Amino acid sequence: MTETRTLVLIPARMAATRLPGKPLLDIGGLPMIVHVLRRAEEAQIGRVAVATDTPEIAAAVKLHGGEVVMTRPDHPSGSDRIYEALKQLDPQGKIEIVVNLQGDFPTISPGNIRDVLPPLADPAVDIATLAAQIHTEEEATNPNVVKAVGSPIGPRRLRALYFTRATAPTGDGPRYHHIGLYAYRRAALERFVTLPPSPLEQQEKLEQLRALEAGMRIDVMIVDTVPRGVDTPADLETARRLLANN
Incomplete structure (x- = not known):
């Protein structure tokens, strides 16, 4: 699996009801979405980008050196969002493998x-x-x-x-x-x-x-x-504790 043919996409949006603004919640001084971005970059399997419809998420990712793709707000699922992002990032069709990494897995x-x-x-x-x-x-x-x-x-x-x-x-x-x-x-x-x-x-x-x-x-x-997903305030505290120990 060469880097040039693999793309890691992290779909992220603000619509979580149990944890409002979830991707931007602070964990050890960094937004959660940036922790996920860092894990993906450390995996070193290919290009990494965050696919979002939210300017605040895009700004946080860019502030920490990450790549962002702005996608439509009306996608029914993360799969649809990453497909739009793939077409934007690779219109020539060179990417062969697309990894969909959820934006609420900061401890993966x-x-x-x-x-x-x-x-x-x-x-x-x-x-x-x-x-x-x-x-x-x-x-x-x-x-x-x-x-x-x-x-x-x-x-x-x-x-x-x-x-x-x-x-x-x-x-x-x-x-x-x-x-x-x-x-x-x-x-x-x-x-x-x-x-x-x-x-x-x-x-x-x-x-x-x-x-x-x-x-x-x-x-x-x-x-x-x-890896622990973050869906509730208790999950958030667990992630903060785990990442503080790293």
């Missing part, structure tokens, strides 16, 4: 960002993502924890069969906590954004099911830990 490790790329070495794989094994009952039964269900196809690798908020699969054996970091083959992203929302996507409220229902292949790399 650069190594985990790199971990999402190996499945795309297989030309049969359209999209790659991450998961970590679940070790507690609370995590297994929490509907806010999305479970990745798949067939093992190698060490630390699954071929995804389904994603669900339910506790699945049932019975004895491992369950996996899905981590919302994706690497798309360019053609897969182009196809994905043209597809209408699918029935299971709408039922589970999980965008990645649209790809599976369309017959696209998603492979999952198993990593050791789940």
